[in-house]
Amino acid sequence: MDAGGGEQLRLAEVRDQLIREEDSIVFALIERAKRPRNTPAYSAAAAAAGSLAEFFVREAEVLHAKAGHYQKPEDVPFFSQDLPPPVFPTKGRPKVLHPFASLVCVNDAIWKMYFNELLPLFTADGDDGNYAETVALDFACLQALSRRIHCGKYVAEVKFKDAPQDYSPPIRAKDTNALMNLLTFTAVEEKVKKRVEKKARIFGQNVTLEDSVGKQDGDACDSHCKVDPKVLSKLYDMWVMPLTKDVEVEYLLRRLD
Ligand SMILES: O=C(O)C(=O)C[C@]1(C(=O)O)C=C[C@@H](O)C=C1
Numbered sequence: 001m002d003a004g005g006g007e008q009l010r011l012a013e014v015r016d017q018l019i020r021e022e023d024s025i026v027f028a029l030i031e032r033a034k035r036p037r038n039t040p041a042y043s044a045a046a047a048a049a050g051s052l053a054e055f056f057v058r059e060a061e062v063l064h065a066k067a068g069h070y071q072k073p074e075d076v077p078f079f080s081q082d083l084p085p086p087v088f089p090t091k092g093r094p095k096v097l098h099p100f101a102s103l104v105c106v107n108d109a110i111w112k113m114y115f116n117e118l119l120p121l122f123t124a125d126g127d128d129g130n131y132a133e134t135v136a137l138d139f140a141c142l143q144a145l146s147r148r149i150h151c152g153k154y155v156a157e158v159k160f161k162d163a164p165q166d167y168s169p170p171i172r173a174k175d176t177n178a179l180m181n182l183l184t185f186t187a188v189e190e191k192v193k194k195r196v197e198k199k200a201r202i203f204g205q206n207v208t209l210e211d212s213v214g215k216q217d218g219d220a221c222d223s224h225c226k227v228d229p230k231v232l233s234k235l236y237d238m239w240v241m242p243l244t245k246d247v248e249v250e251y252l253l254r255r256l257d
Helices: 011-032 052-068 097-104 108-121 131-150 153-162 163-170 178-182 186-203 217-226 229-253
Strands: none
Touching: 011 108, 011 131, 011 153, 011 186, 011 229, 052 131, 052 153, 108 229, 131 153, 131 229, 153 163, 153 178, 153 229, 163 178, 163 229, 178 229, 186 229
């Protein structure tokens, strides 16, 4: 997330970024849904290095780190130990967050949620043997989810800056529940769920020259969508927004340190 010229971020801008991240998540899931579940890719029994999925993510993150990834607070690797530094010069960026932001990480929870809960909801049972392609698609999903969820650091910073008088007492009291209540906007969450469902319905249609795009934009076509739109609203309702709020709370708890 970039604060133009280092000026103070505004909530509307951060929310716009979250909306943009929705596109990446919906498309990544649509791509992964091309392949069936392919469970052998997740079995740790085959090799000492753990599962193919874990091996792929570890190795991909090494390459990404060398290329200069993971310099931004929202880009958090799943396997951060011993990642190499960038090989090429990276551009410095204005620091808009508290230095503790880099310690806030919920990737373990994202990993478990993705493999144990989400994958079975949007991939078909089956094994087509395309394991390498499958785990590359998983990596794209994991990265998109992680980036969106860790953008919660910026949301928290903006909310704190907008109302330090409201946030400081529960931060000092380490009152997690009070912070959670303060930063929750139920009406916004309802809109987010509706929008991601609609995006899945629109992005996941089969487009042919005979189609009229407008006509397909309804519940009637959900069975033809590449990913069930309801899975997207469930994903956001049960995991993406709760984990984003966990990130916000964790960040805020350290905001006055
Ligand atoms: O937009 C906000 O205010 C956020 O904190 C982000 C978010 C979300 O994850 O989309 C999380 C909590 C709010 O209740 C609403 C939405």
